[in-house]
Amino acid sequence: MVHxxxxxxxxxxxxxxxxxxxxxxxxxxxxTPGITALRKGLRDNFRQLRPLLESGAVxxxxxxxxxxxxxxSVPLAQRAQVNALIAQSNQDRAALYREIAIANGHPExxxxxxxxxxxxxxxxxxxxWYYQNTTGAWVRKP
Amino acid sequence: xxSKVSLIAGxxxxxxxxxxxxxxxxxxxxxxxxxxxxxxxxVYQLKPDTAKPNEGGGAAPK
Numbered sequence: 001m002v003h004x005x006x007x008x009x010x011x012x013x014x015x016x017x018x019x020x021x022x023x024x025x026x027x028x029x030x031x032t033p034g035i036t037a038l039r040k041g042l043r044d045n046f047r048q049l050r051p052l053l054e055s056g057a058v059x060x061x062x063x064x065x066x067x068x069x070x071x072x073s074v075p076l077a078q079r080a081q082v083n084a085l086i087a088q089s090n091q092d093r094a095a096l097y098r099e100i101a102i103a104n105g106h107p108e109x110x111x112x113x114x115x116x117x118x119x120x121x122x123x124x125x126x127x128x129w130y131y132q133n134t135t136g137a138w139v140r141k142p
Numbered sequence: 143x144x145s146k147v148s149l150i151a152g153x154x155x156x157x158x159x160x161x162x163x164x165x166x167x168x169x170x171x172x173x174x175x176x177x178x179x180x181x182x183x184x185v186y187q188l189k190p191d192t193a194k195p196n197e198g199g200g201a202a203p204k
Contacts, residue, residue, distance in 0.1 A: 028173045030181065042185045100177065112169045113178075120178040124186060 032103045038096045045089045052082060059130030059138055064097065064118035065090040069130050069138050093117070 030039075049066065052058040052074070059069035066089050068074075074082050097117060101109040122131040122141075130138045 026170050028177045030177050046185050116174040117178045
């Protein structure tokens with residue numbers, strides 16, 4: 001009897017181990033029409049954003065958005081357009097983080113996903129672009 | 143003795159199941175990094191500089 005119980009336990013533990021191992025390496029899906037559309041929107045938006053990142057007018061914020069860093073480097077006539085560009089990009093980013101969380105069945109992951117993206121937008125940015133460090137100060141990427 | 147052993151075994155089984163559930167809802171940071179990199183590289187299009195970057199005033203067509 002005792003042996004049988006232990007055998008059950010061993011089998012269950014093995015199964016749990018296999019389950020846990022499989023669960024540790026899940027892939028997140030980004031294959032939904034919503035996410036595909038948001039990626040296209042971000043790409044299109046980025047074409048116009050890129051020169052502003054290169055000039056330092058716009059920087060990457062620590063919370064996974066873009067922000068106006070140096071308004072004075074944008075001619076007055078273009079300022080409204082630049083602000084709209086930033087707002088559009090941030091709206092798409094927020095929707096992207098939310099959609100990835102929802103597509104993977106965990107809406108509560110939205111902020112974790114935002115945190116990962118915030119770090120990776122900065123890590124993969126180009127030399128010369130500005131980003132916010134953990135205290136919120138603007139830093140030029142060497 | 144026997145009931146004590148089965149109690150322990152039962153408790154361990156319960157613990158295993160709980161652990162499994164806990165792991166399943168844990169945020170998969172490595173997987174998230176992977177998809178983030180895919181999307182970000184696609185947006186940045188970090189390929190060799192073929193296009194000449196737009197200078198200053200040319201930044202705003204339309």
